[in-house]
Amino acid sequence: MAGAGATTTQRCHPALATTYDGDDPRLLDRLAPLVDFLEITPDAIATSDAQCAHLRAAVLSEYAAVRSNVGFIAHGVGLSIGSFDRWEESYLYLLDELFGRLPLAWHSEHLACTTVAGENVGTMFALPRTEEALDLVCERVRILQERYRTPFMLEHVIQLLPDAPSEFTPAGFLNAITSRTGCGLLVDAYNLECDAHNQGLAIRSFLEELDFAPVLELHLAGGTCYNGFRLDIHSGLIDASTLVLGMEILRRAPNLRAVTFELLKEAIPLLGHDSICAELLRLRSAIQSALQ
Amino acid sequence: MIGLETYQRGLLDLLKERGPAPADPYLRRVADSRELAMLRDIAMWWRVFQLEAQCRLTARLLRRMGCFDESALSYFNGNNTSPFVEELSRDFLRYLFNHPDPLVRSTSHFEYALSQVLGSSAESFEILWDRNPDSVFLSLDRGTELPPAEVEYAYLMLVSRSIPDRISCTRRPAEID
Numbered sequence: 001m002a003g004a005g006a007t008t009t010q011r012c013h014p015a016l017a018t019t020y021d022g023d024d025p026r027l028l029d030r031l032a033p034l035v036d037f038l039e040i041t042p043d044a045i046a047t048s049d050a051q052c053a054h055l056r057a058a059v060l061s062e063y064a065a066v067r068s069n070v071g072f073i074a075h076g077v078g079l080s081i082g083s084f085d086r087w088e089e090s091y092l093y094l095l096d097e098l099f100g101r102l103p104l105a106w107h108s109e110h111l112a113c114t115t116v117a118g119e120n121v122g123t124m125f126a127l128p129r130t131e132e133a134l135d136l137v138c139e140r141v142r143i144l145q146e147r148y149r150t151p152f153m154l155e156h157v158i159q160l161l162p163d164a165p166s167e168f169t170p171a172g173f174l175n176a177i178t179s180r181t182g183c184g185l186l187v188d189a190y191n192l193e194c195d196a197h198n199q200g201l202a203i204r205s206f207l208e209e210l211d212f213a214p215v216l217e218l219h220l221a222g223g224t225c226y227n228g229f230r231l232d233i234h235s236g237l238i239d240a241s242t243l244v245l246g247m248e249i250l251r252r253a254p255n256l257r258a259v260t261f262e263l264l265k266e267a268i269p270l271l272g273h274d275s276i277c278a279e280l281l282r283l284r285s286a287i288q289s290a291l292q
Numbered sequence: 293m294i295g296l297e298t299y300q301r302g303l304l305d306l307l308k309e310r311g312p313a314p315a316d317p318y319l320r321r322v323a324d325s326r327e328l329a330m331l332r333d334i335a336m337w338w339r340v341f342q343l344e345a346q347c348r349l350t351a352r353l354l355r356r357m358g359c360f361d362e363s364a365l366s367y368f369n370g371n372n373t374s375p376f377v378e379e380l381s382r383d384f385l386r387y388l389f390n391h392p393d394p395l396v397r398s399t400s401h402f403e404y405a406l407s408q409v410l411g412s413s414a415e416s417f418e419i420l421w422d423r424n425p426d427s428v429f430l431s432l433d434r435g436t437e438l439p440p441a442e443v444e445y446a447y448l449m450l451v452s453r454s455i456p457d458r459i460s461c462t463r464r465p466a467e468i469d
Contacts (some may be wrong), residue, residue, distance in 0.1 A: 048376035049411075078375055085294040116304040122335040125303050160334075161303070161327045164318050165293050198327070206312050206419045229330050266341070 013291055014218070014250065015257040016284050017073060017260040018276075021045050021233075022059030027273050028221070032066040034280045037105065038262050042094040043078040051092050055097050063102055073217075073258065074098055074107040075186075081140050081154070082113040092147075094206045099148065106151035106257070108186045108217065111137065111177075114259060126159040129166035129173040136178070141181040153184035155215055158194040167193040170201065171209035184216035188262075189246040190223060193239075197230035203245065207252065215253035218248045220283065221262040235267040237279050259287055294318050307332060309370045324399070339373065340364050346381035350388065350400045352432045357393070382407065394422050395438070405451035409458055416452035425449060425461060442466070 013034035020028060031038070045059040063072065079091040095107065112124040127133045137154075144152050156174060170177060178185050187210075195201035197256040220243065222236030238246075238261065250256055261283055263276065294302075294316055303317040305311040306328055314320050322393055343364055344351045354360035367373070367387050372442040373378045388400035398421045400454075405417035421428070427439040428448050 046376065048374065048379045053376060070399075086302050113300055114375070116300045119304060120375050121304060121307065122339060122368065122373060123307070125300060125330060128296065128299050129296060130293055130296070134295075136296065160331050161322055162318075162325055164299060168294065227326075227330060229327075231334065271305065 007221040008088055011254065011291065013287055014256040015071075015258040016287065017217075017258045017279065018280060019075075019260070019263050019265075021265045022056065022062055023265075024268060025062060027268065027276070028062055028066060030273055030277050031280070032069045034084045034284070035070060035212055037071045037073050037260075038063065038066070039073050039075050039262070040098065040102075041075050042098050043076060043091065044265065046094050052105060053094060055082055055101070059112050060101050063161050065264055066101065072102045072151045073260075074104050075155075075260075076109045077105065078114055079109045080113050080115040081109055082111065082125075082133060083115050084113075084136070085117055087140060088115055089161060097206060099150075103269075104150060105142055106153060106184070107148065107214070108153040108155055108184075108228050110157050111174075112157045124157050126157050126161070128164040129168040129170065131167055134168070134173065134176055137177060141177070141183045145181070145183065150186055151216065155186035155188055156191060157220065158191045159199055160229065169206075169209060170195070171206045175209070175211045176216035178211060183214070185214045186217040187215050187217060187249055188219035188221070188232075190219070190221045190234075190238075190262075193242055193245065194223065194230045197225075207248070212249075212253045213255060216257045217247055218246055218253070218256060218259045219262050222260060234262045234264040235270070237271065237275065238283070241285075243286055244279070247286055249291050250287065259283065294441055307335060310369065336361075336365060336368065339368050342377045342380055343384055343412065347385055347400070348402055349429065349432055350385060350396070350403050350442075353396060353399050353428075353438075356432070356438065357396070361466065363388070363391075378407075394441070395428065398422070398425070399428065402449065406458070407408060409451050409453050412453070413451065416450060418456065419449040421447040421461075423447070424463075 010167060017037035017039050018031060018035050020031060044105040045056050046053045047056050076091055076093060078088050078089045098104065110124060112126060114121050114124055141152065154177060156192055174185055192201045192203050214224050220238045222238050223231050223233045224235055261280060298316060302314050302316060306323055314323055351360055354363050356426045357408055367384050374383060382404065385400045385404040388396055391397050405419060408415060422441040423439045431438045444466055445463050446466045447461055447463050451459050
């Protein structure tokens with residue numbers, strides 16, 4: 001089974017990252033000494049004037065103020081790489097702008113569709129795991145790789161709706177994308193738990209089948225349950241079960257570059273700066289313990 | 293195997309509760325699922341959250357009138373909504389310019405005008421109110437009863453960056469039809 005075993009040789013610890021989308025300089029001052037990377041969502045720091053989106057200058061200045069202390073990675077939401085007709089070119093303009101302002105170590109997107117025939121969905125649709133979707137995504141990954149010449153990763157999203165008829169297993173579809181394009185994979189431990197809860201995903205089988213060599217980033221987050229569903233809302237601290245799963249993924253992924261604590265900007269006032277910082281310290285410690 | 297276009301167009305129609313019942317067996321299964329209801333709720337939560345934060349007066353007024361969720365849902369399902377919060381809010385306020393209630397029309401127009409002027413628009417906006425807007429804002433802020441429409445007077449508000457404080461308002465006798 002490709003890449004399924006834990007590495008036994010000495011390896012570098014992956015970096016620690018967290019989401020920061022601006023407007024809270026006091027939090028940024030506290031985050032900068034704790035993390036190696038800040039993960040930026042270009043869509044979340046953008047504003048739109050007269051149908052033209054651009055990054056907010058004030059937020060870019062915040063990043064510039066800490067660039068000697070931390071690195072930056074981009075994690076997009078609105079590219080819609082899986083739309084049947086076209087992706088969102090406006091997202092690429094934002095990404096161009098971000099690349100022009102900050103040294104991005106890599107960038108990533110969700111393996112999903114947020115726009116259908118030019119109409120914003122308001123949420124994300126997972127893609128059907130078919131040859132047609134695979135061909136479309138791989139061609140677009142190739143274009144991104146040529147355009148930016150910086151490592152690109154795709155993240156699997158939760159499948160809330162009933163699973164569509166498929167030609168691939170969940171892990172098999174990801175393996176096909178990474179092997180065909182050479183792109184990286186961003187694995188989200190909490191998303192896997194959501195799929196296990198909502199769709200009955202067998203996480204164990206998923207992990208056994210997944211090729212871990214391309215797994216370059218790990219997302220950890222906390223969410224909430226509502227009406228019997230587990231939702232990927234990124235509003236809380238990391239559950240113990242998510243951390244355990246995350247550390248297993250970390251041990252299996254020999255090329256992992258970063259572990260990212262994902263947090264919704266709107267959740268920051270609810271959690272408070274102290275608990276966010278404490279969570280990062282806990283995560284750093286867990287990474288060190290997992291690789292000893 | 294369902295085609296990608298059929299799948300995505302079908303899911304969007306189901307999400308936005310429009311179009312005929314789907315013919316595709318998978319989409320029919322989705323249409324009857326509790327998962328679809330959950331996805332609709334999630335999509336609406338985001339919009340409601342954003343609109344309440346950006347269109348505070350109008351959202352409060354609609355909540356007071358018991359029609360905020362209905363208005364947001366109707367707007368979301370009937371329009372191609374922007375992923376950018378400023379555009380979403382602006383378009384929602386514009387959508388309410390044709391609302392049957394005159395107070396909703398005036399309040400949404402005022403909030404739209406203010407956002408434009410504070411956003412450095414050179415345009416000037418005239419908004420007609422059927423009651424004292426100060427009393428309306430106070431009521432929305434404090435959660436007290438809304439003032440009734442005035443029979444004898446109307447209030448003409450000007451919102452423009454070319455006047456001191458950006459806003460002026462004059463009371464005048466109401467025009468009798």
